[in-house]
Amino acid sequence: MRDWFRHRYQQALVNRLSLLDTAVSHRSALVFAPHEDDETLGCGGMILKKRAVGADVNVVFMTDGRQSHAHLIPTEQLVELRRQEAIAACRELGVAEADVSFLGFTDGYLSESIDTAVAQVLDCLRQTRPQEVFIPYFKEPPADHLATNRIVLAALETFGQPVTVYEYPIWFWHHWPWVSLNPSTQGERRAIFKNTLHTFFGGRLFTDFNCFLDIADVRAQKCTALEAHKTQMTSLMPEKGWLTLHDVADGDWLACFFMNQEIYRRFQLPRSKS
Numbered sequence: 270m271r272d273w274f275r276h277r278y279q280q281a282l283v284n285r286l287s288l289l290d291t292a293v294s295h296r297s298a299l300v301f302a303p304h305e306d307d308e309t310l311g312c313g314g315m316i317l318k319k320r321a322v323g324a325d326v327n328v329v330f331m332t333d334g335r336q337s338h339a340h341l342i343p344t345e346q347l348v349e350l351r352r353q354e355a356i357a358a359c360r361e362l363g364v365a366e367a368d369v370s371f372l373g374f375t376d377g378y379l380s381e382s383i384d385t386a387v388a389q390v391l392d393c394l395r396q397t398r399p400q401e402v403f404i405p406y407f408k409e410p411p412a413d414h415l416a417t418n419r420i421v422l423a424a425l426e427t428f429g430q431p432v433t434v435y436e437y438p439i440w441f442w443h444h445w446p447w448v449s450l451n452p453s454t455q456g457e458r459r460a461i462f463k464n465t466l467h468t469f470f471g472g473r474l475f476t477d478f479n480c481f482l483d484i485a486d487v488r489a490q491k492c493t494a495l496e497a498h499k500t501q502m503t504s505l506m507p508e509k510g511w512l513t514l515h516d517v518a519d520g521d522w523l524a525c526f527f528m529n530q531e532i533y534r535r536f537q538l539p540r541s542k543s
């Protein structure tokens with residue numbers, strides 16, 4: 270039953286959202302990721318296509334990723350691992366280490382450093398002067414994702430230059446029919462049910478997003494890049510319950526990032542006054 274709905278939703282996505290043409294690949298981009306892995310999950314295909322034609326792409330990581338397995342590994346060790354993994358993943362996406370920045374805010378607490386973060390993001394914008402900026406979807410908890418959206422939009426307002434913004438979904442996908450309403454863990458079942466109501470049974474896909482990129486030709490490379498995030502993709506201590514992205518909704522959620530389409534909410538800044 271869910272497969273039928275998911276298939277219909279995917280068909281509707283292709284029919285109702287506009288397909289981004291190849292011109293988008295040639296435009297320079299600055300990608301903001303709240304955590305080390307969001308860049309590949311949310312816009313790995315886009316980055317690969319841009320780098321394949323030589324467009325400038327810079328990636329900025331907002332937080333240090335220390336929360337993912339904080340109870341299993343010392344903080345400094347986890348932060349360093351995630352930094353190295355992010356550099357390796359970006360390399361797989363075609364982005365050199367020199368074009369990767371880490372702002373290093375504490376994972377989970379970005380919203381407590383809004384002013385400092387806006388100033389640093391503004392510096393990044395002034396240094397790279399991108400034609401396009403990529404940020405998380407504006408209605409998407411967790412808090413660091415919402416904060417990243419808010420911080421970058423505030424910095425863009427001061428920046429004042431014409432920029433196309435693309436919001437990419439990550440945790441948005443954590444609702445039916447993309448994931449099962451009946452996952453193996455009780456806590457996740459409640460979250461999925463709540464998310465399903467909040468997205469109007471998935472209807473937000475069509476009201477909040479307006480375009481998609483066909484990534485069929487670079488999907489395998491996107492997968493390779495994501496594998497570079499070993500702490501997130503491999504259970505390093507299975508005996509201690511080291512969870513990975515595969516465990517979210519029993520793998521249904523991760524599968525959403527490897528469809529043939531990456532979806533986006535695109536708009537232009539400054540907004541035209543009318």
Ligand SMILES: [Zn+2]
Nearest residue numbers: 303304307414
């Ligand atoms: Zn994240």
